[in-house]
Amino acid sequence: MDSRYGARDNSAGDTLIAAAPFFQELPEATVQQATAQIVTRRHPAGQVLLLENDWGNSVYFILDGWVKIRTYNLDGKEVTLNILGKGELFGEMAPLEAVPRSTDVITLATTMIGSMPAQDFVSLLNSEPQAGIRLAKLMARRLRQVNRRLRLRESDSQSRVADVLLFLADGQGTQGAQGVEIPNLPHRELSSLSGLARETVTRVLSKLEKKGLISRERDVIRIPSIDDLDRLLV
Numbered sequence: 001m002d003s004r005y006g007a008r009d010n011s012a013g014d015t016l017i018a019a020a021p022f023f024q025e026l027p028e029a030t031v032q033q034a035t036a037q038i039v040t041r042r043h044p045a046g047q048v049l050l051l052e053n054d055w056g057n058s059v060y061f062i063l064d065g066w067v068k069i070r071t072y073n074l075d076g077k078e079v080t081l082n083i084l085g086k087g088e089l090f091g092e093m094a095p096l097e098a099v100p101r102s103t104d105v106i107t108l109a110t111t112m113i114g115s116m117p118a119q120d121f122v123s124l125l126n127s128e129p130q131a132g133i134r135l136a137k138l139m140a141r142r143l144r145q146v147n148r149r150l151r152l153r154e155s156d157s158q159s160r161v162a163d164v165l166l167f168l169a170d171g172q173g174t175q176g177a178q179g180v181e182i183p184n185l186p187h188r189e190l191s192s193l194s195g196l197a198r199e200t201v202t203r204v205l206s207k208l209e210k211k212g213l214i215s216r217e218r219d220v221i222r223i224p225s226i227d228d229l230d231r232l233l234v
């Protein structure tokens, strides 16, 4: 990803970087230094930010918006592995392991991204144990998500859709007055995340809504009780 792929926009970026969970509780001087190293750009929806197998030496912070992590199965069918939102980072794997990018990354909405040279990111990890712990926690959560989805692979369609909603709530959910809110993604994305047909996803979502386990608005799906939805998993 370089300057061809998005309008440079550092005006709001500095505040967003300072507020990003990764930088919370780091010394102010460290946050200031990181802010100076990060270039912020706004990208339109549908823009390919990273391509699987490309080499890259930057790490990216999502300051606002959404990206999807995409790969392809052996039949060439698109598989959405995850959706990441504000506060998440991506693009750390290739530079840390000195290998090419493991997946594609594409914006799902207008998205503000801060990019940091990988060598600065590694220096930050070396100098701030707290930053290393943050990264370890983030990767632990991703592994937990993958384990959970593997466990549910043979489950019924209701459990699989519920699981996708729960893992989006875990990673991307924001607490509102009436429960946890997650983005109301296109059903094609939920279909790819759950490995179910789009029609099945649509049918299950309607069923969950009738049971009062979710409610839907144009942009958000609301989960009034995470525990109630979790109890559906078999």
Ligand SMILES: Nc1ncnc2c1ncn2[C@@H]1O[C@@H]2COP(=O)(O)O[C@H]2[C@H]1O
Pocket: 050, 069, 081, 082, 084, 089, 090, 091, 092, 093, 094, 095, 100, 101, 102, 103, 104, 105, 142, 146
């Ligand atoms: N299952 C996943 N969940 C969340 N993020 C992922 C997942 N797989 C890959 N990524 C991110 O997508 C990025 C693609 O480029 P990298 O391999 O450098 O680093 C990768 C991770 O940051």
